[in-house]
Amino acid sequence: MLFPECTPNEKRKNLRVALKTGKLLQFPGSWSPLISMAIEKQNFDGIYISGSVISNDLGYPDIGMTTLSEVAQRGRQIARTSILPTIIDIDTGFGEPMNVTRSVQEMIEMGLAGCHIEDQMNPKRCGHLDGKSIIGQEEMLRKVKAAVHGKKLDKNFFIIARTDARATEGLDKAIERAKAYVDAGAECIFIEALENEKEFELFRKAISAPLLVNMTEFGKSKLFTYNQLSNLGYNIVIYPVTAFRLAMKASIDGLLEIKNKGTQEEILGKMQHRKDLYSLTKYEDYNEFDQDIFNFKLKN
Numbered sequence: 001m002l003f004p005e006c007t008p009n010e011k012r013k014n015l016r017v018a019l020k021t022g023k024l025l026q027f028p029g030s031w032s033p034l035i036s037m038a039i040e041k042q043n044f045d046g047i048y049i050s051g052s053v054i055s056n057d058l059g060y061p062d063i064g065m066t067t068l069s070e071v072a073q074r075g076r077q078i079a080r081t082s083i084l085p086t087i088i089d090i091d092t093g094f095g096e097p098m099n100v101t102r103s104v105q106e107m108i109e110m111g112l113a114g115c116h117i118e119d120q121m122n123p124k125r126c127g128h129l130d131g132k133s134i135i136g137q138e139e140m141l142r143k144v145k146a147a148v149h150g151k152k153l154d155k156n157f158f159i160i161a162r163t164d165a166r167a168t169e170g171l172d173k174a175i176e177r178a179k180a181y182v183d184a185g186a187e188c189i190f191i192e193a194l195e196n197e198k199e200f201e202l203f204r205k206a207i208s209a210p211l212l213v214n215m216t217e218f219g220k221s222k223l224f225t226y227n228q229l230s231n232l233g234y235n236i237v238i239y240p241v242t243a244f245r246l247a248m249k250a251s252i253d254g255l256l257e258i259k260n261k262g263t264q265e266e267i268l269g270k271m272q273h274r275k276d277l278y279s280l281t282k283y284e285d286y287n288e289f290d291q292d293i294f295n296f297k298l299k300n
């Protein structure tokens, strides 16, 4: 299979089937088509596109500086390269309820499998930072309903509502909001920045809809293992910034090495080898179209 042979609609249906198995699904974060191909190769269940990483990669902090078109285009590039379902972060939905409907429709047209919309006030911030503010419950309900309205283009598109209320209003209020968001049509709840195992347990017990948990590093939540999260009864786990943090650290370390030693000779082992890169992009397979494409030998 040289090009992904799975339509966006099939990916959305596959996500629903996978959720029904009751198995905890792992969605690592991807900010580029090539990383998504690596995620697929490692047999993960899906791909997550982080708003934070799209912002950061464009040189901005995660405060809502990106536009709907930028996010949608990046979403399309990433989602189309893989047969896995891709869930995208649309932050606060890029405006008023009517904009939220438009945003969801764009994501459907761009081939995404689902998205999450959050109840933060603009300018938003990482859910694991202090000093967040959230919009009123009624206002968020209008946004959730508007997101669900956008699903008219494809009923299998998966709408996730995120609440940042734990930090501002406490756990009970966060539960109350989550229940209201589900009643308004959200199919899954992303509960942001719970602080301990007990809170994860209580939240799970209170909400019957599927739950998404965020295992972002250096934040407020402890980094639970796959088995712990599975035993807690969560349904989707995202690792939104992990690959990006790894790549950035490795890249900066490598740049320093060249600056300090004048050569990259000693860090070759830390790099993705040309051979592995060519294997990931399926270079050789393009000979199916033209025998002169992959007609060279590679050094080890």
Ligand SMILES: C[C@](O)(C(=O)O)[C@H](CC(=O)O)C(=O)O
Pocket: 049, 050, 051, 052, 053, 062, 089, 125, 126, 127, 128, 214, 216, 217, 219, 240, 241
């Ligand atoms: C999940 C998240 O919304 C994201 O954009 O990836 C961020 C992640 C992070 O900043 O670590 C979040 O608000 O948790």
Ligand SMILES: [Mg+2]
Pocket: 050, 051, 052, 062, 089, 091
């Ligand atoms: Mg985000």
